[in-house]
Structure formats: structure tokens, C-alpha cells
Amino acid sequence: MKCRLLFPALLFALLTGIAHASNETAENRLKASVGDVVTIVKGATNRDALITAVKPTLENILNFGIMTRRSIGPGWKQLTTDQQKEATRLFTTLILRTYTAKFTPGEYPSVEYKPSSSPAPGRVEIPTTSLYKGSRYDVVYRMEESGGWQITDVVIEGVSLVANYRTQFDAEFKQGGSEAVLKALHHAVMETK
Amino acid sequence: MKHTKLELSVGIFVLLGMAAIAYLTIKLGAGSMVGGKTYLIETRFANAGGIHPGCSVLLSGVTVGRVEGVRMDPSDYSAIVTLKLTGELRLPADSMASVKTSGLIGDKFVSLSPGADEAFLKAGERITLTESAVDLESLIGKMAFGSVDKGKENQEKVSKTKP
Numbered sequence: 360m361k362c363r364l365l366f367p368a369l370l371f372a373l374l375t376g377i378a379h380a381s382n383e384t385a386e387n388r389l390k391a392s393v394g395d396v397v398t399i400v401k402g403a404t405n406r407d408a409l410i411t412a413v414k415p416t417l418e419n420i421l422n423f424g425i426m427t428r429r430s431i432g433p434g435w436k437q438l439t440t441d442q443q444k445e446a447t448r449l450f451t452t453l454i455l456r457t458y459t460a461k462f463t464p465g466e467y468p469s470v471e472y473k474p475s476s477s478p479a480p481g482r483v484e485i486p487t488t489s490l491y492k493g494s495r496y497d498v499v500y501r502m503e504e505s506g507g508w509q510i511t512d513v514v515i516e517g518v519s520l521v522a523n524y525r526t527q528f529d530a531e532f533k534q535g536g537s538e539a540v541l542k543a544l545h546h547a548v549m550e551t552k
Numbered sequence: 553m554k555h556t557k558l559e560l561s562v563g564i565f566v567l568l569g570m571a572a573i574a575y576l577t578i579k580l581g582a583g584s585m586v587g588g589k590t591y592l593i594e595t596r597f598a599n600a601g602g603i604h605p606g607c608s609v610l611l612s613g614v615t616v617g618r619v620e621g622v623r624m625d626p627s628d629y630s631a632i633v634t635l636k637l638t639g640e641l642r643l644p645a646d647s648m649a650s651v652k653t654s655g656l657i658g659d660k661f662v663s664l665s666p667g668a669d670e671a672f673l674k675a676g677e678r679i680t681l682t683e684s685a686v687d688l689e690s691l692i693g694k695m696a697f698g699s700v701d702k703g704k705e706n707q708e709k710v711s712k713t714k715p
Contacts, residue, residue, distance in 0.1 A: 428646075428667075428668045429646050429667055429668065429681075431668065432665065432666060432667060432668055433644070433666050433667070433668060434668075435668035436668055476627075476628040476630070478596050478630075478678070478680035479678060479680050482680055486598075499598075501681070512681065514683070516686075517599075517683065517684050517685075517686045517687065518683065518686065519648070519650075519681070519683045521648070521681070522648050522650060522665060522681075522683050525648065525665055525667075526665070529665070
């Protein structure tokens with residue numbers, strides 16, 4: 360009888376331990392990347408230099424492949440392989456430019472980390488509060504394990520980056536198909552120049 | 553005798569009418585008007601924003617289900633909302649769910665946005681990519697009154713510049 364109870368108890372303890380360890384790995388990875396970005400922002404003299412310097416760090420921590428696919432939504436499957444590659448390239452540029460446009464070289468945010476949660480196996484949500492230029496923002500980083508922990512969505516003040524882009528790209532796709540999605544991406548990238 | 557018969561039939565008619573109204577009220581209120589084959593999936597929100605059983609579930613503006621139940625996950629205090637969806641709806645695994653309001657003070661509903669994953673959600677599975685109800689009051693408050701930290705930061709800057 361005792362053995363019967365012992366096995367589920369051990370399994371539960373093991374799974375809880377694994378989940379806790381995953382959360383910690385994801386948290387450490389996020390903290391290291393945010394630290395790297397802050398160091399780069401501190402040393403940057405102008406925006407172009409900032410984009411060039413911050414790009415490798417962001418490409419390492421953000422999973423642009425998954426983010427592009429999810430942002431385009433159901434229309435993604437209708438894109439040819441070449442169109443998917445082009446969409447990922449454009450989306451990466453769009454995110455990098457939009458992200459770096461928010462930073463003023465020399466000014467950097469202070470980030471406060473809150474306890475993370477694991478909504479499903481292989482997924483971790485890390486809520487943070489960022490204080491930047493006198494304003495406080497609630498930012499939740501959604502991370503997934505695909506080879507290593509990477510960010511797949513960012514929720515700022517309750518608004519998801521992926522959901523926000525999906526609404527726009529899905530509307531474009533319904534109006535003009537895959538060509539319209541790529542055109543909208545081109546247009547958005549040009550606007551961030 | 554004639555009068556009694558007439559009164560009886562009027563009574564029965566009124567009773568039937570009341571029973572029909574009661575039936576429709578319960579059915580519409582509980583939200584079990586999603587006919588045919590259905591299945592349940594769970595969604596996890598940081599803030600369910602007052603969603604209750606019976607609220608509509610919309611996809612592209614079309615009602616595809618109802619909220620079956622709302623409970624709290626004691627492990628992380630998140631809200632778990634169970635949705636009852638029509639059987640013919642197949643949702644990709646990376647679909648998203650958001651709590652929305654029709655108009656500024658209208659009814660709350662759950663909006664679904666399908667993703668692009670090859671795998672589909674099965675009955676009992678959970679959508680973790682969600683957007684909670686946007687707290688309009690706090691956003692308006694931030695815009696109207698500014699951030700408390702702004703004053704604090706300015707004070708810090710002034711004290712740093714002073715010898």
C-alpha cells in the first residue's frame with residue numbers, strides 16, 4: 360500500500376523539480392540576455408551602432424522563426440518556402456528596428472523580475488516590471504524550449520506582440536493573400552527606417 | 553361548464569408560455585445553445601476580467617462556442633477558463649485566446665485567433681498563448697496622471713547633479 364503511494368509521490372516530486380529547474384534555466388538565460396542588451400545600450404553612441412551591436416544578442420534570445428509564423432497566423436501555410444524565408448527576414452528586421460527605436464543611446468531600463476510560472480511543459484512565462492525614462496511597464500516574456508530557451512512572445516501591458524501582429528497580417532491575408540502580407544511587411548520595415 | 557373549460561385551456565396556455573420562457577432563459581443564460589457535437593478546451597489567463605459561464609466565444613466574429621466554467625489555479629493564481637466549442641472547429645496548437653469587451657462597457661467575450669501550427673488542439677488540451685483583459689482604468693490613469701516613478705526619477709537626477 361505504501362509502495363503504491365510512494366511512486367506517484369516520487370513522480371510528482373521529480374516533475375516539480377524538473378519544472379522548477381526549467382524555470383530557473385529560462386530565467387537565467389533571459390537575465391543574461393537583458394544584461395547584455397543593457398551593457399550594449401550603455402555604451403552605444405548612436406542608433407545605427409546600437410542596432411548593429413544588439414542584433415546578435417537579440418537573434419540569439421528571440422526565436423524569430425516561430426514569432427513570424429505565429430504572427431502571420433493561418434496564412435503562413437499558404438506562403439511558399441521562399442516567401443516564408445522572406446517573411447521571416449522582413450519580420451526580423453521589423454522587430455529589431457522597432458525594438459531599438461525605443462532606446463536612446465546611453466539611457467537604459469532597470470528590470471525587476473517576478474516569480475515565473477510554467478503554463479505547460481516546455482513553456483515558461485516570466486513577468487517583469489521595467490522602469491525606463493520615468494515610466495513603468497509590465498512586460499511578460501514567454502519562453503519556449505526548442506533546443507534552448509528562447510523568447511517566442513512578449514506581452515507589454517497585457518498586449519501580446521504576436522497577437523497584435525497576427526490581427527493585422529491576418530486581415531491583410533484575407534484581403535490580398537500572401538502577396539499582401541509580404542507587401543505589408545515591406546511597408547512596415549520601410550516605415551521604421 | 554363552458555367557462556371552466558375555457559379557463560382551463562387559458563391556464564394551460566399560460567403555463568406552457570411560462571415554461572417556454574423559463575427554458576429559454578436557462579438555456580440562453582447558461583450558454584448551452586451550441587448545438588451538435590462539442591468538445592472542451594482550457595485557456596489560461598493572468599486576468600479573466602470577469603468572464604463567466606455562458607459568455608460567447610468568437611472566431612472571426614462568429615460564435616463558435618460558450619464559456620463552460622471559470623476557476624482559479626491555486627498554484628499560480630491564474631484563471632483557467634473552460635470553453636465549449638463546436639465539434640467541427642479544428643484549432644491549430646498555437647492558437648491564441650483573448651478576453652475582449654464589445655464596445656467600451658459591453659459584454660465580455662473570449663476571442664479566438666487561429667495560428668499556423670500543423671498540429672491541432674485536442675479535447676481537454678490547453679491554450680497558453682492568451683491575452684488577458686486590458687485594464688482600461690489603469691491605462692487611462694497612467695495617461696491622465698502620469699507615472700509615479702517619473703517624479704522619483706527626476707528627484708534622483710536632481711540629487712545626482714547637486715554636489
